[in-house]
Amino acid sequence: MGVVAALWRYPVKSMAGERLTEATVGERGLDGDRLYAVHDADGKFGSGKNSHRFRRMPGLHAFAARYDGDVPVVTFPDGRVLRGDAAGGEIAAALGIAGAELAKEAEIPHHDEAPVHLVTTSSLAWLAERTPGVALDERRFRANLLLDTGPAPDRAEEAWVGERVRVGEVELExxxxxxxxxxxxxxxxxxxxxxxxxxxxxxxxxxxFGVQARVVRGGTIRVGDDVHAPGCSAAHSP
Structure with a gap:
């Protein structure tokens, strides 16, 4: 059905993330993915939209984060690099949001809709045809997985909604x-x-654009792992 072309993890929700060659995946998704978020004084999480959980925070997208061990390291738009355990006040000042702080996930999940988000190369090619001149790749969509589906039909992943797919050791619904x-x-x-x-x-x-998934069976995903068609995963599940 295809192969894993890229893996992405986002230590801090709504900031740019880090590209990986392999990732451990559990019920919550990729290990450490969106485990941290910028919380405002009311407890809402920094995002690109407003909702009962999220607050749109203009400028947050211009930050980036990666892990040093289990601590997120934040790169600011002006090039400063600070460890997350010392960056809270600086992030609040840069965003102009009093009381904002970097916090680890507690009872309320940071993920928007599901633990894993994926897109395919067929979808990117489909969208590129409709947006000539736009620099287009998976980074715009903050997907965890980019799957190379080769000559598959346009927006191949949309046909998988309601199905289970095996990606390396991992089974996703x-x-x-x-x-x-x-x-x-x-x-x-x-x-x-x-x-x-x-x-x-x-x-x-x-x-x-793209799809959301939950983890049925965890394991390790690596770049280059095979992606098995819907239906195959059920036959091979223990």
Missing amino acids: ILRKAVRCVMVGLPADGLPAAPGLLKTISDTNGLT
Whole structure:
């Protein structure tokens, strides 16, 4: 069905993340993924949208984070690099949000809709045809997995909704299409702004792109692992 082309982990929600060659995956998703978030004084998490859990924090997308052991290290838009355990006040000042702090996930999950988010090369190619001139890759969508599906049909992953897919040792249940927000068009992680991208996704695919999944069986995923078609995973499950 394809192979894992790229793996991404995001230590801090809504910041740029780090590219991996392998990742341990459990019920919560990739180990350490979105384990931290910027919380405001009301306890809402920094995001690209507003909801009962999230608060849109303009500028947060311009930060990046990686792990040093189990501690997130944050790169600021001005190039400063601070360990997360000493960066809270500096992040609040840079965002202009009094009382904001970097905090580890507790009872309320940081993930938007599901623990794992994936896109395929067929979807990226489909969208690229509709957005000429836009610098387009998986970083715009903050996906955990980019799957190279070769000559598969457009938006191949959408046909997997409701099915189970094996990725290396891991079995995923594809839950739903992923609803996009303004962050897809913001400049981040070396990509320039794409102000019309969200509207194109809305007009052509009902504001969705990629899919969300839950972990049925954990394990390790590595770049180059095979992706098995829906239906195969059930036959091989213990």
